[in-house]
Amino acid sequence: EAVVATPGRLQDLVEEQSLDLSCCSYVVLDEADRLLDLGFEPHVRAILNTCASPRQTLMFSATWPESVRALAAEFARPDPIMIRAAATQHGGEANPDAQPHDGNSGVAGGLKANRDIKQIVEVCEPFQKADKLQQLLHKYHHGQKERCIVFCLYKKEAARVESQLQRKGWRVVSVHGDKTQEAREAALAAFRDGSCKCLIATDVAARGLDIKGVTVVINHTFPLTVEDYVHRIGRTGRAGEKGLAHTLFTKEEKPLAGELQVVLRNAGQDVPQELTKFGTGIKPTKKKEHAMYGAHFRDDGKPMKKATKIVFD
Structure with a gap:
């Protein structure tokens, strides 16, 4: 059996006891950098902690910022294997050997057009x-x-x-x-x-x-x-x-x-x-915010509000 879901909704189902992940031995995080960038880290951590141990964990990421490295080191142990696909000159992949700046991916993180x-x-x-x-x-x-x-x-x-x-x-x-x-x-x-x-x-x-x-x-x-x-x-x-x-x-x-x-x-x-x-000059851009439109999402580390169930009589 396989479950494909977004982090917030998956955590809701687990907390509602509608889904049991204790036997889940194969976990895939697609666009791992994007998930963390959008503030889903608390949800991802909560979900991984409910899965089976030991298990196989795969993380796919276009860039390799410090946040993804930390998550891999914590949840993909022991000794995770890194596979670098495609050349860094084509498709915008990151060079995993380069050091990111201030925990943020980007030019200093090896990203190339x-x-x-x-x-x-x-x-x-x-x-x-x-x-x-x-x-x-x-x-x-x-x-x-x-x-x-x-x-x-x-x-x-x-x-x-x-x-x-x-x-x-x-x-x-x-x-x-x-x-x-x-x-x-x-x-x-x-x-x-x-x-x-x-x-x-x-x-x-x-x-x-x-x-x-x-x-x-x-x-x-x-x-x-x-x-x-x-x-x-x-x-x-x-x-x-x-x-x-x-x-x-x-x-x-x-x-x-x-x-x-x-x-x-x-x-x-x-x-x-x-x-x-x-x-x-290159300035750290940890917070996704536009001068005209404001912040793209909350960055206070708190998870999104829990979904509420509406029942119609």
Whole structure:
């Protein structure tokens, strides 16, 4: 028997005694760095403590920050084996031998962008982004023949951009947290089969999405970390193909300018002068927070509120 679940819901089921993991001898943590990054560490620890011991524990992670190392050392003993897949130059994988800075993955953690992707960073004002996006779609998606992904930061932004583009006559679909599972699957199916070749997405599609023929990625709003940026642009230029990533960068993302410049230089890309004006220093980005939109999630180490059960008579 196998159980596939998110940490919070799985812990709920265990605490409700609806699920017994005491005989679970095989545990897989997929996107382990992302789980910890999103504040699920208390849930993961609670779940692992209820599983059988000894057991086999597998952790899959695109990066190798200190938080993942600590979890592996504690729950994957004794002497866990590390397997590094693919070259660090392609696909944005991390170099596990590099030392992360301040417990955070990123440039100092060995993250590199795919050299097969041409990266263009355009500095602009926030109010210019809507018009800039129209210009970019006319430039890269003219005739709506090429597969293109437009990344937004939050689901409300994605819904707004989708609506604006549809009113302008663009055929687009979207994937974000406010969509039902059925709607998300339908959108991805349309994008995959080519019936709709422009996808509006949040970072829910930044990892694990492998669709052939994506030639352009547009970052409408820069993500909260440069690591997420590398994962976003990695949706194009896959399997030896060439790709293009065009990013709109504003003063709101100023703290990430230095780290982004390192990624561009390491991939042999041009660094625009306007970007260097924001500074070249690399600042720790442990807290995912945007200057305009605020914190992405709580970072006080406390687990999310326990789900409550509603009973209708």
